[in-house]
Amino acid sequence: MPELPEVETVRRGLAPAMEGRVIERAEVNRPDLRWPLPAGLADRLTGARVGLLRRRSKYILADLDTGESLLIHLGMSGRMLVSGVMLGDFHLDHPAPQKHDHVVLHMEGGARVTFNDARRFGAMDLVRTDREAAHWLLAGLGPEPFGNDFHESYLVMALKSRKSPIKTALLDQRLIAGLGNIYVCEVLHRAGIDPRRAANRIASARLAGLVPIIRDVLAEAIEAGGSSLRDHRQADGELGYFQHAFRVYDREDAPCTACATPIRRIVQGGRSSYFCPSCQR
Numbered sequence: 001m002p003e004l005p006e007v008e009t010v011r012r013g014l015a016p017a018m019e020g021r022v023i024e025r026a027e028v029n030r031p032d033l034r035w036p037l038p039a040g041l042a043d044r045l046t047g048a049r050v051g052l053l054r055r056r057s058k059y060i061l062a063d064l065d066t067g068e069s070l071l072i073h074l075g076m077s078g079r080m081l082v083s084g085v086m087l088g089d090f091h092l093d094h095p096a097p098q099k100h101d102h103v104v105l106h107m108e109g110g111a112r113v114t115f116n117d118a119r120r121f122g123a124m125d126l127v128r129t130d131r132e133a134a135h136w137l138l139a140g141l142g143p144e145p146f147g148n149d150f151h152e153s154y155l156v157m158a159l160k161s162r163k164s165p166i167k168t169a170l171l172d173q174r175l176i177a178g179l180g181n182i183y184v185c186e187v188l189h190r191a192g193i194d195p196r197r198a199a200n201r202i203a204s205a206r207l208a209g210l211v212p213i214i215r216d217v218l219a220e221a222i223e224a225g226g227s228s229l230r231d232h233r234q235a236d237g238e239l240g241y242f243q244h245a246f247r248v249y250d251r252e253d254a255p256c257t258a259c260a261t262p263i264r265r266i267v268q269g270g271r272s273s274y275f276c277p278s279c280q281r
């Protein structure tokens with residue numbers, strides 16, 4: 001499932017194809033994805049000029065000159081493809097239409113943006129840009145990890161009231177937006193914190209130390225995504241999935257990169273947690 005760095009990579013890959021350009025034609029090939037698509041989606045997109053492409057948590061928002069923003073969520077299996085533009089050193093030709101190409105945006109200048117989603121866990125919606133904060137998918141989200149509202153005293157306060165394991169608390173999107181299973185595992189390894197420890201029993205200084213670690217881990221992943229945009233692995237035009245070296249995630253029984261102890265996997269709240277039993281206390 002794409003997390004914040006993957007979604008940010010998609011946003012950066014879409015920007016040159018979409019920002020400042022008119023959607024000359026929108027093809028909407030079915031009435032629903034995970035939820036019904038908004039009424040008249042194709043008509044409301046066709047002829048609109050895209051302004052900024054933004055990201056909030058794992059959602060991409062394309063501001064339109066109609067006063068609406070197109071909200072895009074990749075879900076579990078959604079894929080964004082760009083074609084007809086330069087991506088890194090490659091000019092990507094339009095691919096043949098594929099099964100599950102649910103929404104296709106034909107952009108001014110010849111680019112094409114395709115949303116393909118075999119399992120349809122993704123979503124798209126149109127929201128009035130000036131009322132976006134009240135949208136049901138966005139309203140309950142906590143601060144952005146790179147935003148000014150996310151800082152040491154905020155995080156310490158928020159975690160000191162949680163009795164749940166620190167792993168579970170950090171996955172709560174109301175507390176911090178955009179962190180998912182992969183990057184929480186990586187953050188806790190770098191912080192040396194056992195994922196099973198109750199959040200409110202961890203010293204404040206250690207909790208405060210999570211803020212720069214969260215930012216570093218995400219920034220490094222975004223950087224890896226950025227290099228993948230410039231690199232041949234994205235030459236098929238698919239955005240957002242890139243090779244990234246994880247220190248613990250999906251490395252059960254492999255040696256810890258810091259101390260060579262085998263990485264353990266446990267299940268917390270139905271999700272796998274990977275950690276080093278020696279480095280993480």
Ligand SMILES: [Zn+2]
Nearest residue numbers: 256259276279
């Ligand atoms: Zn270790």
